[in-house]
Amino acid sequence: MADPISARPPEGATGVLVLADGQMIWGRGFGATGAKVGEVCFHTAMTGYEEIMTDPSFASQIINFTFPHIGNVGANREDVEAKTLHALGCIVREDVTAPSNFRSLWRFDSWLKDHDRIGLAGVDTRALTGLLRKKGAQNAVIAHDPKGQFDIPALIETARSWAGLQGMDLARSVSTHQSYNWQEGIWSLQNGYSVVDNQKGPHVVAIDYGLKHNILRNLVEAGARVTVVKATASFDEVMAHKPDGVFLSNGPGDPAATAEYAVPVIRQLLDIKMPIFGICLGHQLLALAVGATTYKMHQGHRGANHPVKRLDDSKVEITSMNHGFAVATDSLPEQARPTHLSLFDGSLAGLELTDRPAFSVQYHPEASPGPQDSYYLFTKFIDLIAKERP
Numbered sequence: 001m002a003d004p005i006s007a008r009p010p011e012g013a014t015g016v017l018v019l020a021d022g023q024m025i026w027g028r029g030f031g032a033t034g035a036k037v038g039e040v041c042f043h044t045a046m047t048g049y050e051e052i053m054t055d056p057s058f059a060s061q062i063i064n065f066t067f068p069h070i071g072n073v074g075a076n077r078e079d080v081e082a083k084t085l086h087a088l089g090c091i092v093r094e095d096v097t098a099p100s101n102f103r104s105l106w107r108f109d110s111w112l113k114d115h116d117r118i119g120l121a122g123v124d125t126r127a128l129t130g131l132l133r134k135k136g137a138q139n140a141v142i143a144h145d146p147k148g149q150f151d152i153p154a155l156i157e158t159a160r161s162w163a164g165l166q167g168m169d170l171a172r173s174v175s176t177h178q179s180y181n182w183q184e185g186i187w188s189l190q191n192g193y194s195v196v197d198n199q200k201g202p203h204v205v206a207i208d209y210g211l212k213h214n215i216l217r218n219l220v221e222a223g224a225r226v227t228v229v230k231a232t233a234s235f236d237e238v239m240a241h242k243p244d245g246v247f248l249s250n251g252p253g254d255p256a257a258t259a260e261y262a263v264p265v266i267r268q269l270l271d272i273k274m275p276i277f278g279i280c281l282g283h284q285l286l287a288l289a290v291g292a293t294t295y296k297m298h299q300g301h302r303g304a305n306h307p308v309k310r311l312d313d314s315k316v317e318i319t320s321m322n323h324g325f326a327v328a329t330d331s332l333p334e335q336a337r338p339t340h341l342s343l344f345d346g347s348l349a350g351l352e353l354t355d356r357p358a359f360s361v362q363y364h365p366e367a368s369p370g371p372q373d374s375y376y377l378f379t380k381f382i383d384l385i386a387k388e389r390p
């Protein structure tokens, strides 16, 4: 490798990804200018870049998209998973084109710029993915300057001195500050989003560690009346809403760090046999609450076609995944039964408690983006509540 400090950008480079080990990946910057530090990881979904960029689970992450054409349907108000973009930026193969979609409101690059997110185009994203598979997710800086002037030593230092996601609680920073009700169902081409009034349905309190809107929509479609509360809500604050069931959401960062304030609340909910359903970070927190441990994965799972084996009937669900931490299967206590396994690496993809009405999955059944094989889990939760709280 060339001396990283003296390596010059190729002609016309207006963007760069600087890895903590000093490697530089040059390209054409787009979106906002400046520099941002985070973890660079790769995502293999072929569609759904709006959902991915707005998913709060991607806070402090830079997404390297393996699909080469990203941004070509622009951005709209319907496909977002949160009010703003949460991924720090993205790396793409092809330059962003003008949007070609009747729903598009913004060009992808101006959408990034408006939300202070940096893009890097013209990168050999396959080679970068190869590097990330080999070395694992990397701490890095993504930078964009239209004049192509970069203080490389300073960027390397920023990437090197960033603490990394391990030990980092990010749920608190992306969570809502105030409780609110949610009534929107899932989107259809004919009707867009409809308001679903489930006043008589079971009341689900969703703890927002960084939740995605499509999870709330699926809970509503399954029949729940939904109230969202902040990540740091106490047991009493949760119970003040008189829940029939509690949902633990997905979210960014290290589950072991978020556990400090989330686990005591979950344990109290388990003690009163509250029906619980957790997704992704919520799954990890449920596992931590019963004494299991989590670990940081080498490269993580991020894509929309991850096969998962359902152990009860050996059926395979094709799932959407986005996680960089996982629950250590061998750390599960006796009363936590593995229900799903990743067919990519055998890691734990779901569990169920045998002595409490609680279950969780590591993947994203709300399928946003991705296949809808696992929508049934939302109904399973509502059925569980009906059984436990007739």
Ligand SMILES: NC(=O)CC[C@H](N)C(=O)O
Binding pocket: 057, 249, 250, 251, 252, 253, 254, 255, 279, 280, 281, 282, 322, 323, 324, 325, 326
């Ligand atoms: N989507 C999520 O909830 C991600 C959970 C956790 N931050 C992880 O990376 O494993």
